[in-house]
Amino acid sequence: MSVRMHIPGVSDLTAENKSPFVYNQWYVAALSKEIDDQPLARTLLNEPVVMFRDGDGEVSALADRCCHKALPLSAGLVEAGGIRCGYHGLLFNGAGQCIEIPGQAIIPKRAMVKSYPLQERDGLIWIWFGDEQTPQPTCDAPNYPVHNDPNYVWDGDVYHYQAPYQLIHDNLLDLSHLGYVHLKTIGGDAKIHMNADMKTTTEGDSVTVVRHMPNVTPPPTYSAAFPFKGPIDRWQEIDFQVTHLKIWTGGADVGSCDLNDPNRGGFHLKGFHGITPESETTSHYLWTMATNPALERESVLQKVIDQTAFTFDEDKVVIENQYRNMKQFGNQPMISIHVDSGANRARLIMERLRTQPA
Ligand code: FES
Ligand SMILES: [Fe+2]
Structure with missing residues (x-):
């Protein structure tokens, strides 16, 4: 019997409108031990993500692109309150909001980057990849x-x-x-x-x-x-x-x-x-x-x-x-x-x- 397979780069026998990945799932983004005081950059489902642990030990995941001039945030420094861009020093919290622009008192509302739902459980860090209809998780990440x-x-x-x-x-x-x-x-x-x-x-x-x-x-x-x-x-x-x-x-x-x-x-x-x-x-x-x-x-x-x-x-x-x-x-x-x-x-x-x- 021959087998019908979707093998990217080789053959795609599936309907053209299919997504390359399955969405509305918790994926494993990292092992807990990987994230200490340094940012961790990892591309997941074609999306470059930076993960970091704040001063309270909470892990967050943001799109790895500063909203100022697009430097990867993973090139910056982790601080107690979030991650600071390594180009002009904008500081972003775990929700992706800019909370400091050095030398500028007013922070524009648009000064934010995408944040991803994240849950750390049992030594594993899970990230939610939802579709447009379901950007937020519909359940907790799996336990282990x-x-x-x-x-x-x-x-x-x-x-x-x-x-x-x-x-x-x-x-x-x-x-x-x-x-x-x-x-x-x-x-x-x-x-x-x-x-x-x-x-x-x-x-x-x-x-x-x-x-x-x-x-x-x-x-x-x-x-x-x-x-x-x-x-x-x-x-x-x-x-x-x-x-x-x-x-x-x-x-x-x-x-x-x-x-x-x-x-x-x-x-x-x-x-x-x-x-x-x-x-x-x-x-x-x-x-x-x-x-x-x-x-x-x-x-x-x-x-x-x-x-x-x-x-x-x-x-x-x-x-x-x-x-x-x-x-x-x-x-x-x-x-x-x-x-x-x-x-x-x-x-x-x-x-x-x-x-x-x-
Ligand atoms: S590129 Fe990030 S602060 Fe300018
Ligand atoms: Fe094996």
């Missing part, structure tokens, strides 16, 4: 309690991809690739991955893929972080949402727990994956990885983070290579195989939501 769970330790990083967001979705929804791409860390026998018992379900705008692999050899990352006795029962639970995925993978000694028990033991990797388009053809990948340390907390965390970064570097190489080749070969059909069910469903959801005008 794993980051506050005392049973887990976590850290994360932000990667930039020379590839469209859809290809990162595909990769994360299809973990059969572990046996071919990630042999040094979380892989294992490729045939076992390709033959895993797999269940895919759709509910509203989300997709869930659950995969079980009983009685298998633990892969290197698992063995390095957890004292398994021998073979393990492995699980992979993927929860796709429009702007992010939560992926819970892990393993337990064979027969030691029920793989459907949400409170099961063993070794856990709980990954958070924020996929935020920079443009139609480039993406930000904001990830965190949490684990339940059975051994010494800090050394287990370091091992898990180092091996996760190594693993995600491998994905980046594959996905960017894949996208380069798609552009090279142009609009040629692709086939779909059994492991693509989750990715195909997610793609249908994104296509449906992209029909909304920007």
Whole structure:
């Protein structure tokens, strides 16, 4: 079967009036740890944004363009009351209003820049991208309690991809690739991955893929972080949402727990994956990885983070290579195989939501 795909720069088989991105969503703009006393510039959904933390610790996001002479505000300085432009010193608060023009008493009403709704929750900074009808959020940003769970330790990083967001979705929804791409860390026998018992379900705008692999050899990352006795029962639970995925993978000694028990033991990797388009053809990948340390907390965390970064570097190489080749070969059909069910469903959801005008 051939697959209908929207791949920017390669083919666009969708209706011409579709927006390139899905709007009316909370996207991950940054990890909390990225924003300290310096401004952070990041282009999100084709819009250059500057983020900064004021004297009260509140994070704000403004259009990265001074309304005086258009210097990027990210070239300025953060102060307790806001961000000061680095050209003529206009000071803007978190709402985007100019609150000081050095040497001028009257501040014109038009002296303001666009501000974006922002919420910082559980170590993640979320930004609302609404359409013209819905510029303000219709709900709170998602929470992520794993980051506050005392049973887990976590850290994360932000990667930039020379590839469209859809290809990162595909990769994360299809973990059969572990046996071919990630042999040094979380892989294992490729045939076992390709033959895993797999269940895919759709509910509203989300997709869930659950995969079980009983009685298998633990892969290197698992063995390095957890004292398994021998073979393990492995699980992979993927929860796709429009702007992010939560992926819970892990393993337990064979027969030691029920793989459907949400409170099961063993070794856990709980990954958070924020996929935020920079443009139609480039993406930000904001990830965190949490684990339940059975051994010494800090050394287990370091091992898990180092091996996760190594693993995600491998994905980046594959996905960017894949996208380069798609552009090279142009609009040629692709086939779909059994492991693509989750990715195909997610793609249908994104296509449906992209029909909304920007
Ligand atoms: S360009 Fe920003 S103050 Fe002049
Ligand atoms: Fe991967």
